[in-house]
Amino acid sequence: MKKIVLTLVVLFTVGVATGFAAPVNDLTKGQTAVGVSSDTFYLENKIADNFTIGYQNVDRGRYGNMDDIYGQLNLSSNLIGIVGGRDFGSNSKLYLGLALTTPLGANCDGYASFVGSNEFKELQVGANFKLTHNVDLNVNYHSFMPDEGSNQNGVGVGATLKF
Numbered sequence: 001m002k003k004i005v006l007t008l009v010v011l012f013t014v015g016v017a018t019g020f021a022a023p024v025n026d027l028t029k030g031q032t033a034v035g036v037s038s039d040t041f042y043l044e045n046k047i048a049d050n051f052t053i054g055y056q057n058v059d060r061g062r063y064g065n066m067d068d069i070y071g072q073l074n075l076s077s078n079l080i081g082i083v084g085g086r087d088f089g090s091n092s093k094l095y096l097g098l099a100l101t102t103p104l105g106a107n108c109d110g111y112a113s114f115v116g117s118n119e120f121k122e123l124q125v126g127a128n129f130k131l132t133h134n135v136d137l138n139v140n141y142h143s144f145m146p147d148e149g150s151n152q153n154g155v156g157v158g159a160t161l162k163f
Contacts, residue, residue, distance in 0.1 A: 022056045023126055023138040024072075024080065024099045024111035025160060037138070037158030050074040060144060060152060078102055082115055093117045121145045128160070136160040 022042035025033045032045045044054030052072040059065050070084030082097035097115030104110040107130040115122050126140025138160060143153040 022054060023124070023128055023136075023140060023158070023160065024101055024113055025052075025128065025136070025162070026101070026109055027052060027162065031162055033160050033162045035138070035158055035160035037156045039156070040158065044072075063144075063146065063149065063152075072099070080113075082113065084115070086117070093119055095120075097122075119147050126156075134162045136162070 022035060022040065022044065025035075025044065027033055027044070027046040029046050029049050032043070035042050039059040040056060042054060042056035044052050046052045050073060054068075054070050054072070056068045056070070057065055058068070066086055067088065068084050068086045069088075070082060073081040073083075075081050078101045080099040080101070082095075082099060084095050084097075086093045086095060095115045095117040097113060099111055099113035101109055101111045104127060108127055110125075110127045112125045113123070122142070122144050124140050124142040126138055126142075129137045129139070131137055136159065138156070138158045140156045140158075141154070142156055143151060145151045
């Protein structure tokens with residue numbers, strides 16, 4: 001599995017540009033995560049053994065703030081299905097996606113996520129480093145590709161508090 005994730009990381013970093021702004025977290029049933037980075041705030045809760053619901057707000061600069069409500073369904077121990085809605089109201093956009101996760105070390109989990117709709121695609125590749133039992137540091141590369149306009153790519157650093 002580590003070879004697959006490493007291959008995805010290399011492919012995405014080298015040239016396949018598309019990320020879901022919130023990192024993929026490892027939560028237990030009933031656990032909540034609150035996270036921030038330079039342009040993102042998110043809140044999610046694992047409401048069942050295999051389902052997480054969340055909200056995120058991302059500042060996309062010239063594209064403005066984007067609000068998402070999403071669900072993550074654990075399809076296997078390392079594969080997650082994602083469905084969400086962006087920018088509620090008459091401009092609402094439904095998106096679908098997948099995420100892969102794998103342990104990279106004793107206190108580090110890696111992930112790659114891809115979501116898309118008929119108006120945008122996003123990719124995020126990153127790692128969560130466990131600082132304490134309930135605080136993670138997240139480092140990621142992300143790319144937002146709207147169908148109209150120019151792509152936004154960057155490296156992000158954030159923190160997550162789990163309770």
